[in-house]
Amino acid sequence: xxxxxxxxxxxxxxxxxxxxxxxxxxxxxxxxxxxxxxxxxxxxxxxxxxxxxxxxxxxxxxxxxxxxxxxxxxxxxxxxxxxxxxxxxxxxxxxxxxxxxxxxxxxxxxxxxxxxxxxxxxxxxxxxxxxxxxxxxxxxxxxxxxxxxxxxxxxxxxxxxxxxxxxxxxxxxxxxxxxxxxxxxxxxxxxxxxxxxxxxxxxxxxxxxxxxxxxxxxxxxxxxxxxxxxxxxxxxxxxxxxxxxxxxxx
Amino acid sequence: xxxxxxxxxxxxxxxxxxxxxxxxxxxxxxxxxxxxxxxxxxxxxxxxxxxxxxxxxxxxxxxxxxxxxxxxxxxxxxxxxxxxxxxxxxxxxxxxxxxxxxxxxxxxxxxxxxxxxxxxxxxxxxxxxxxxxxxxxxxxxxxxxxxxxxxxxxxxxxxxxxxxxxxxxxxxxxxxxxxxxxxxxxxxxxxxxxxxxxxxxxxxxxxxxxxxxxxxxxxxxxxxxxxxxxxxxxxxxxxxxxxxxxxxxxxxxxxxxxxxxxxxxxxxxxxxxxxxxxxxxxxxxxxxxxxxxxxxxxxxxxx
Numbered sequence: 001x002x003x004x005x006x007x008x009x010x011x012x013x014x015x016x017x018x019x020x021x022x023x024x025x026x027x028x029x030x031x032x033x034x035x036x037x038x039x040x041x042x043x044x045x046x047x048x049x050x051x052x053x054x055x056x057x058x059x060x061x062x063x064x065x066x067x068x069x070x071x072x073x074x075x076x077x078x079x080x081x082x083x084x085x086x087x088x089x090x091x092x093x094x095x096x097x098x099x100x101x102x103x104x105x106x107x108x109x110x111x112x113x114x115x116x117x118x119x120x121x122x123x124x125x126x127x128x129x130x131x132x133x134x135x136x137x138x139x140x141x142x143x144x145x146x147x148x149x150x151x152x153x154x155x156x157x158x159x160x161x162x163x164x165x166x167x168x169x170x171x172x173x174x175x176x177x178x179x180x181x182x183x184x185x186x187x188x189x190x191x192x193x194x195x196x197x198x199x200x201x202x203x204x205x206x207x208x209x210x211x212x213x214x215x216x217x218x219x220x221x222x223x224x225x226x227x228x229x230x231x232x233x234x235x236x237x238x239x240x241x242x243x244x245x246x247x248x249x250x
Numbered sequence: 251x252x253x254x255x256x257x258x259x260x261x262x263x264x265x266x267x268x269x270x271x272x273x274x275x276x277x278x279x280x281x282x283x284x285x286x287x288x289x290x291x292x293x294x295x296x297x298x299x300x301x302x303x304x305x306x307x308x309x310x311x312x313x314x315x316x317x318x319x320x321x322x323x324x325x326x327x328x329x330x331x332x333x334x335x336x337x338x339x340x341x342x343x344x345x346x347x348x349x350x351x352x353x354x355x356x357x358x359x360x361x362x363x364x365x366x367x368x369x370x371x372x373x374x375x376x377x378x379x380x381x382x383x384x385x386x387x388x389x390x391x392x393x394x395x396x397x398x399x400x401x402x403x404x405x406x407x408x409x410x411x412x413x414x415x416x417x418x419x420x421x422x423x424x425x426x427x428x429x430x431x432x433x434x435x436x437x438x439x440x441x442x443x444x445x446x447x448x449x450x451x452x453x454x455x456x457x458x459x460x461x462x463x464x465x466x467x468x469x470x471x472x473x474x475x476x477x478x479x480x481x482x483x484x485x486x487x488x489x490x491x492x493x494x495x496x497x498x499x500x501x502x503x504x505x506x507x508x509x510x511x512x513x514x515x516x517x518x519x520x521x522x523x524x525x526x527x528x529x530x531x532x533x534x535x536x537x538x539x540x541x542x543x544x545x546x547x548x549x550x551x552x553x
Contacts, residue, residue: 128370150368156412157364203365210328210358211379211430212350218381 013055013125017229018134024236025051025122031240032114038103040247041110047239048114048121055121065120066113073112080105128152132217142216149217150204158197165189280306280340280434280465281327288322288333296322297333298489304482306340306433309456309466311480311496313473315510318487320469321361324436327467328356340433354383357427361438363419367411372403372422375411379430397429401455417448424455434465441472453478474514476500477535485509501533516540523547 013021028051032044052062086100123131132149136142169189176182281304288297296319304310312320325331327339329349337344339352360366369375376397380390398404401421406414411422420440427435440456441449449472456479460466468479476483476496483499485491487509492499499505503513503521513521516534520543523529529547534540 129374149370153368153370153412200365203360203362204368206325206330207358207360207366208368208378210330210353210356211426212353212382213378214382218378 009056009125011054011056011125012232013051013121015228016125016232017223017225018126018130019137019223020225020229020233021125022122022131022134023138024233024240025118027237028240029115029118029122031243032111032118035111035243035247036107037247037250038106038110040243040250041107041114043246044243045110045114045117047243048117051121051236052117055125057121057124062117062120066116069112069116073109076112077105077109080108134223136217137223146217154197154200154204157200158193161196162190162193165193278306278341279303279338280308281467282336282338282341283323283326284336286323286326286333286335286337288319288326288331290322295488297326300335300486300490302484302490302493304465304467306465307463308481309460309468309479310482310484311476312467312469312484312486313471313476313499313506313509313511314486314491318509320486321438323486324358324438324467324469327434327436328353328358330358354430355432356434356436357430357432359423359427359435359437359440361442363411363416363423366423366426367419370410371407372398372409372411372414372425373407375422376407376425376429379426383430393429393431394425397425400428400458401425402451415448417444417451420444420448420452421455424452428459432464434467435459437466437468439470439472440468441470441475449475471511473500473506473512477514477517485511497533497535500535 028047032041032048035041035044052059081097081101082095084098084101084104086098088096089099089102090097129149132145135145135148166189169185174185176186281302283303284301286297286300287295289295300319300323312323314320322331326333326337326344329337329344329352332344340355342348342351344352367375369378373394376394377390380393385393395404395407398407401424403414403418403421403425406418411419414422424437424440437456440452444452453475456466456468460479466479470476470479477500480496482494483496484493485499485505491509492502492505500514501517501521503518506513512518514535516536516539520529520531520534520540524533529543531543531546532539534543
């Protein structure tokens with residue numbers, strides 16, 4: 001997992017003060033996520049693509065990162081039209097496709113995609129630690145910042161450990177099926193992984209303490225907001241507010 | 251005194267190490283441990299009346315079988331664990347009030363580098379300790395750069411630690427301790443799981459630090475590296491089994507085998523030759539010493 005792979009690029013998003021970028025893009029994400037109308041959600045989605053283009057982050061990479069969110073969002077698009085009650089626009093045997101279902105499914109799908117794209121831009125446009133430091137600067141509790149930082153650092157490691165646990169099961173002839181035994185074996189493997197991760201977190205904490213860690217991450221960056229940072233912030237927050245305004249007036 | 255009795259049981263190693271260090275180095279003690287006992291909650295005794303002292307600028311290898319308490323002992327040197335007994339670092343007792351000072355003086359390198367490399371980039375990881383000490387940013391940058399240069403990773407400063415090879419991670423973990431400019435360096439199995447080239451690189455690094463006067467304590471199973479790295483050896487198996495000069499301890503086959511260890515390869519070979527009556531010189535530990543010993547054997551044959 002290397003979300004900040006493109007953090008060294010040069011773009012108006014990359015050059016933005018990390019605190020302003022964090023606050024403004026977060027406001028935009030919240031605004032998009034709370035939209036109800038599929039038409040406004042579509043505008044939000046287009047807006048997220050514009051932000052992605054401005055950030056000069058690879059489209060291919062961004063699309064690859066959408067793979068898992070898409071798997072989560074597609075069922076909304078496919079199932080809700082068939083399950084939400086409302087005015088029927090077509091029927092297939094006993095199934096009826098409702099306009100309200102399509103609207104709801106489309107709105108969830110589009111705003112979900114838009115939020116993920118914006119979150120990608122937010123996390124990919126500077127090193128992860130800079131985002132974490134910016135969180136600290138805007139008074140996000142220190143413990144939350146550290147959880148955020150270390151989760152990112154160790155999620156990859158845990159993924160690799162899970163991979164090697166599963167490989168060791170495969171090596172001993174274990175076949176994954178949809179039965180109780182499989183569930184039991186996988187449950188045990190995940191439990192062992194959890195225990196390992198607890199032991200690892202203790203060792204990791206000891207390693208931090210040994211380097212004089214006292215509960216706070218050291219701060220090294222000195223940032224100063226300039227007029228361009230304020231302008232970019234105003235544009236993005238303005239866009240977020242405009243989406244809400246259109247939604248209300250629709 | 252149990253451990254001292256154990257030491258005196260081994261006639262060949264008694265009166266070495268502690269006493270010698272004291273005479274040779276008047277700078278004082280880097281580490282003084284007296285009657286240290288420790289048990290993990292719900293577990294048996296891990297350390298039993300461990301007593302030893304190490305002079306400043308000396309290097310010590312901690313040898314012992316798995317579960318002997320080596321890592322547990324190392325954690326006491328940084329105040330990460332606290333048992334019964336006394337631990338002093340550079341004359342200061344390891345107690346709560348001194349912990350920050352002690353952690354500044356004692357650099358710890360953990361066995362698994364993934365436990366130690368926590369930040370998203372290598373340069374941030376190496377600067378983590380100095381920044382925690384509240385040093386000015388220019389000092390942090392200078393010391394971090396120096397530490398990365400020492401371990402030969404200055405070109406990779408911006409890389410994520412996750413993307414490094416295992417050997418590079420080991421060296422990176424060492425850099426994270428070195429950047430705090432510690433007087434004592436404590437390393438838990440620094441050469442474990444390394445390929446030969448990475449092992450050679452780490453050993454060369456250790457030798458360089460040793461020559462620069464840093465006090466080094468290494469826990470290891472790699473008996474062949476011990477003569478290259480350590481002035482003294484402490485054989486641990488919950489208590490101190492033996493403590494003395496490296497050459498003395500590492501040529502004691504029965505003592506080492508009794509603890510599930512073995513002699514270094516060259517020493518083992520020439521001790522066998524000695525037993526067969528084909529060699530009577532000093533025990534060689536390094537390739538150069540072994541070559542000298544071989545030429546001595548061949549010249550004896552010539553005459």
